[in-house]
Amino acid sequence: MIEVRSLVKKIGAQEILRGVDLEVARGETLAIIGRSGGGKSVLLKHLIGLMKPDTGQIWVEGQNIIGMKERSLASIRQKVGILFQGSALFDSMTVAENIAFPLREAGERDPKLLRRRVTEILEVMELQGEEEKMPVNLSGGMKKRVGLARSIIRQPSCILYDEPTSGLDPIVSDSINRLIRRLQQRFGVTSIVVTHDMKNAFHVADRVAYLHEGRIYFHGTPDELRTSTDKLIQDFLLGRSEEQLTPKAFGVES
């Protein structure tokens, strides 16, 4: 479904991606984990053509999207939905308008149909009765669910989730994880889930890729990751840092 080859991206002097290789099979869920600032969000943005690499290739359903015209990219974005980190809702639109946006963009104008589709998806997201609210008046978890509703309303065959559960309480996180699984099982949706949350990664993923210093450092099943004896992986899983922030660094004697 998605194939990434030797993807390189520099931003300014910073080498963010240094040759990323990645494959995601149809119907599979891949979790991408890695340190904060490591380039996970940058990688996802490349997959729908929102960022252009310096070199490398990205194939989506057999089409190379590098150098694609905006019109062809639009058809890729119909197949591949994205939930942005922080949800990226339009502040000046209501919940219902935000969710209907991708359908309008695709040329759908029938108000009845739009309303029906929005109502259906609000139910799935347990957001009934919230359609007229503005994003500023939503809780973090609600924003995330609205963003998710918007990213799946066009029934994409592949969904990219950027931190779908960060900042949410365990119950809402669990319901989002179940939804990700359900979309995979019921509709065969291919998914990439970027997450900090290892429990989340183990729960939803068929395979896990660890992005480290601009490359995929590890790639395997959740079990292989868990039982890996690699020190870098172990440190990441256990949340161990190398540099110690001593009280001295804050001008305080320990």
Ligand SMILES: Nc1ncnc2c1ncn2[C@@H]1O[C@H](COP(=O)(O)OP(=O)(O)OP(=O)(O)O)[C@@H](O)[C@H]1O
């Ligand atoms: N548009 C941009 N302009 C300049 N620098 C950018 C831009 N987008 C990302 N970066 C830089 O690229 C690096 C990787 O950022 P990215 O957001 O992909 O990290 P991440 O792995 O998603 O981190 P987190 O887990 O905290 O979300 C960071 O140093 C960031 O500052």
Ligand SMILES: [Mg+2]
């Ligand atoms: Mg990110």
